[in-house]
Amino acid sequence: MADRIPALETQIRLLEARLRRLKGDLAEARKTAEASAQVYETLGPLSSSEKDLKLAIDGGFPDAWRTETLAALAQPVSPEAKQKKHWPLSQEEYRRYGRQMIMREVGLEGQLKLKRSRVLIVGLGGLGCPASAYLAGAGVGTLGLVDGDVVEDSNLHRQILHGTERVGMPKVLSAAEGIKSINPWVSCRTYESHLSAENVMETFLDYDLVIDCSDNPATRYLVSDACVVLGKPLVTASALRTEGQLMVLNYPPRPPGDTTGGPCYRCVFPRPPPADSIVTCGDGGVLGPVVGLMGVLQALEAIKVLTKTDPISKEAADGWAPTEPPSLTIFSAYSAPQFRSIRLRSRRAKCATCSVQATVTAESFTSGSLDYIQFCGAIHSVNLLSTWERMPARDYAAVRNRSADKETKGHVLIDVRERVQFDICHLDGSFNLPFSCLNSWPAPGTPGSESNEDSETQKLHHQLQQLIVRDPDEPVYVICRLGNDSQIAVKKFKELGFDNGGIKWIGDITGGLRAWKKDVDDGFPEY
Amino acid sequence: MPSKKPPPGHFNLLYFAASSSYTKKSVEAFKAPVSAADLFDLLEERYPGIKDKVLSSCAVTVNYQYVDLDDDGDDRAITIKEGDEVAIIPPVSSG
Numbered sequence: 324m325a326d327r328i329p330a331l332e333t334q335i336r337l338l339e340a341r342l343r344r345l346k347g348d349l350a351e352a353r354k355t356a357e358a359s360a361q362v363y364e365t366l367g368p369l370s371s372s373e374k375d376l377k378l379a380i381d382g383g384f385p386d387a388w389r390t391e392t393l394a395a396l397a398q399p400v401s402p403e404a405k406q407k408k409h410w411p412l413s414q415e416e417y418r419r420y421g422r423q424m425i426m427r428e429v430g431l432e433g434q435l436k437l438k439r440s441r442v443l444i445v446g447l448g449g450l451g452c453p454a455s456a457y458l459a460g461a462g463v464g465t466l467g468l469v470d471g472d473v474v475e476d477s478n479l480h481r482q483i484l485h486g487t488e489r490v491g492m493p494k495v496l497s498a499a500e501g502i503k504s505i506n507p508w509v510s511c512r513t514y515e516s517h518l519s520a521e522n523v524m525e526t527f528l529d530y531d532l533v534i535d536c537s538d539n540p541a542t543r544y545l546v547s548d549a550c551v552v553l554g555k556p557l558v559t560a561s562a563l564r565t566e567g568q569l570m571v572l573n574y575p576p577r578p579p580g581d582t583t584g585g586p587c588y589r590c591v592f593p594r595p596p597p598a599d600s601i602v603t604c605g606d607g608g609v610l611g612p613v614v615g616l617m618g619v620l621q622a623l624e625a626i627k628v629l630t631k632t633d634p635i636s637k638e639a640a641d642g643w644a645p646t647e648p649p650s651l652t653i654f655s656a657y658s659a660p661q662f663r664s665i666r667l668r669s670r671r672a673k674c675a676t677c678s679v680q681a682t683v684t685a686e687s688f689t690s691g692s693l694d695y696i697q698f699c700g701a702i703h704s705v706n707l708l709s710t711w712e713r714m715p716a717r718d719y720a721a722v723r724n725r726s727a728d729k730e731t732k733g734h735v736l737i738d739v740r741e742r743v744q745f746d747i748c749h750l751d752g753s754f755n756l757p758f759s760c761l762n763s764w765p766a767p768g769t770p771g772s773e774s775n776e777d778s779e780t781q782k783l784h785h786q787l788q789q790l791i792v793r794d795p796d797e798p799v800y801v802i803c804r805l806g807n808d809s810q811i812a813v814k815k816f817k818e819l820g821f822d823n824g825g826i827k828w829i830g831d832i833t834g835g836l837r838a839w840k841k842d843v844d845d846g847f848p849e850y
Numbered sequence: 851m852p853s854k855k856p857p858p859g860h861f862n863l864l865y866f867a868a869s870s871s872y873t874k875k876s877v878e879a880f881k882a883p884v885s886a887a888d889l890f891d892l893l894e895e896r897y898p899g900i901k902d903k904v905l906s907s908c909a910v911t912v913n914y915q916y917v918d919l920d921d922d923g924d925d926r927a928i929t930i931k932e933g934d935e936v937a938i939i940p941p942v943s944s945g
Contacts, residue, residue: 450945519857540943561942566867568942591916591942596907600868604944607871614945651909651916653939658876665911665939668918759874829889 333524340525364823410437416508418460432461433630438508442468443530445518445546447494449614450560451536452484452501458510458534459502463629464501466509467530470494471517483610486656518542520688520695523549532628535559536620538603540595547572548589548693551579551677552685553758558624559588562614563607565656568614569617570667571649573677575793580679582670585649590671598700613656620652652695682763705807707814712830715836719800729751735790735799739812740836744804748848751841756787758808761815792823796830806835856882860935868904868940873897882934885920887911887926889936909939 359479412420412434422428429437438465444455447470455466472494474485484492484501495513507588514526523545527533530651533555535546543559548559556574560567570591604614649667676683687693714722726732730754738745738753745755760780791799799816803809809831816822822829832838840847856862860879870876888911894901911914911915913935917925930936 436922446945448945536945540941542945543941561945563867563942563944566942568939591909593908595909595918596868596941596943599904601943602868602871607944609944651939653937655866655876661938663914665909665914665916665937667916671918758926759871764870781855 333689336689337685338530339525341528344529354514367520375546403818408828410730412438416462419506419508423461429626430530432632432821436630437462437626438464440466440533440631441465441530442532442636443469444536445528445542446536446538447482447484448472448478448536449481449562449609449611451534451617452482452498453615454534454620454621454625455498456505456535457619459506461626462506463509465512465530467512467514467526468495468498469514469516469518469526471515472781477605479607481614483611483615488579498833518545520545520691524553524688527553527555530555533557534625535617536621540601540699543588544595544698545693545695547686548676548683550576551587551637551681552683552688554578556628557587558621558628560617562609562617563602563604563612565613567613567617567654567694569624569652569654570618570626573647574628578791579677579681579683582613584670584677586667587677588672589676590674591651591667593671593674595699600733601726606656610656613654616654623690630831705810707810709830712813713810713833714800714830715833716842720834720839720843722800725753735786737790737799737801739801739803739808744850747850748836750836752800752815754787754790754801755814756783758812759786760804764777764815783841791816791827795827798830800830800832802832802839803835805837806831806833817833852897856933859932861930861936863933863934866937866939867942869908869938872904882930882932884930885926886910886917886928886930888921889919889930893938904940905938907941909941911921911937919945 350648359471410417411431416434416438417424420434424431424434435459439797441633441752442458442463442465444451444466447468451468451470455468458466470493474482474490474492474494474497474820476791478489479487479490480536481485482494485492486501487499489500493515495515495602499513500513502509516522518526527549531552533546535543535557537543537546547557547559550573554573554576556576558570559572560569562568570588572585572591573587574585575583582721595807615772638675653663653665655661670677672682675681676730683693722734723729725733730750736750738749739751739754739761740755741756741757741759742755745753745757749755762782764784776836788836801809801812801816801819813829813831816829820826835846837848837849840849854862856879859882861882862886863880864875865875865876865877879891890901890905893905900915910919912925912928912930917923917928919926
């Protein structure tokens with residue numbers, strides 16, 4: 324009995340949250356009704372034309388007006404037209420959505436489903452902006468927006484709902500403004516914080532479908548787990564550099580253990596990538612249209628799920644499966660074909676979240692037993708070198724000032740950023756050895772292992788060797804963008820014996836070029 | 851660059867995302883046949899470190915089908931044949 328306590332507590336918490344929301348909705352509806360009643364009270368008894376006006380304001384079309392209008396049109400009037408008819412959408416909505424409503428895939432029924440739908444978008448960045456913009460355009464009734472970040476300059480090339488004038492504004496508020504301007508019929512709910520195990524259940528509860536537009540592995544697993552536990556279909560996508568991935572998960576959204584349900588994120592990627600290998604858009608870069616495309620595809624898949632025709636009978640419902648089997652779509656902008664569709668397996672037999680052996684449950688979110696950050700590995704700042712192997716940017720500026728040419732005479736400066744970053748900006752006199760070339764550096768005494776190297780890398784290795792042996796006393800400074808890769812490079816150089824058994828000083832510039840900009844030269848470009 | 855047919859007696863391996871950065875290639879031909887269970891070791895031999903840093907979290911597909919190469923995965927017994935298209939798909943989480 325005791326083991327049911329946490330489960331019951333969670334259930335109560337979730338129901339209380341739903342009740343709070345319903346009470347809020349009721350209070351608002353009452354307020355609106357009261358306000359309109361007050362207006363009419365102050366007007367006193369209404370004349371018949373005022374009654375017509377009231378009806379019109381309340382969204383109806385007074386009979387008197389109808390007769391007049393029809394008479395004015397002086398067309399033969401069918402008996403049906405004389406009857407008062409209640410249309411499910413407003414005139415403006417028919418015009419606004421006409422182009423998609425006349426398609427067999429949507430129709431009036433699909434449009435009404437979209438209008439009744441509540442969709443939650445996690446992350447309002449490169450994916451979330453186009454995804455929410457298209458869902459707003461399509462007439463989804465309620466859009467929930469979750470993001471704890473503010474708009475930055477470096478977002479603008481791809482996050483198309485955020486304009487230049489909104490830099491510094493919370494992303495959810497900026498996105499909500501953009502959505503309102505696209506379609507005022509959409510109701511936006513904003514959650515100005517990052518998603519966490521503590522708030523995920525309450526946040527997801529009221530929505531029909533979740534769109535994962537987040538930017539880190541921990542959130543990916545959190546969102547997927549919560550979707551399985553609460554039975555919500557999930558449209559997930561990601562993008563980096565020139566590639567993107569897209570999946571519709573937990574669809575159909577059957578309970579854990581039901582093998583006819585769609586696979587979840589853990590079924591496809593049971594193990595998170597090593598924390599130190601995670602490349603963000605900030606480090607690796609991303610093309611706007613690539614991430615934009617993936618976000619647009621998310622909106623498309625969401626519309627397909629939301630407008631899907633309901634099974635007619637219970638029998639049909641039991642045998643119901645999505646028309647398409649679960650798949651992973653890979654987009655690669657610079658290869659042919661650009662799109663590849665991978666057929667996925669059904670749920671993994673030992674999945675921690677959606678199988679019969681599931682260990683992830685509603686209460687594990689709130690009890691704190693699920694630590695997503697730990698599961699994905701916390702990213703520690705790189706701290707490989709001792710103090711005497713590191714030099715603050717200011718001190719290195721003094722070294723350059725003392726040098727005969729005010730640059731690198733008397734020492735060697737190696738910039739380990741990738742070539743394309745080096746070409747954007749670098750310190751005069753620095754030698755570029757891209758960090759990626761360090762991986763393929765042959766171990767000492769294995770001349771034969773160079774077979775896999777391209778000639779460009781071999782040339783670089785040769786040039787570097789020349790530079791290192793040029794003068795045994797010359798110190799070697801290593802610099803990168805932020806001061807992490809430079810430490811790894813220094814370690815590697817020492818392993819390769821470049822420090823001549825400790826005689827030659829090899830170290831890095833603490834904080835890299837960002838520190839150089841901050842402490843030495845504020846005119847140096849930051850990208 | 852269109853994915854070319856592999857030379858006779860070979861299969862093509864496609865690298866995406868982190869696996870492409872690590873190998874600095876988008877496609878590479880390997881001699882067939884190879885047991886799916888040996889695929890990661892084959893790559894580790896050619897690209898030391900790739901197993902821990904990249905492959906451990908990747909999805910693998912053979913001819914557009916997801917295959918499970920876990921220690922007790924169902925598909926370890928599969929043989930990769932001449933002309934097959936195998937892909938290494940690391941999870942990408944950024945957006």
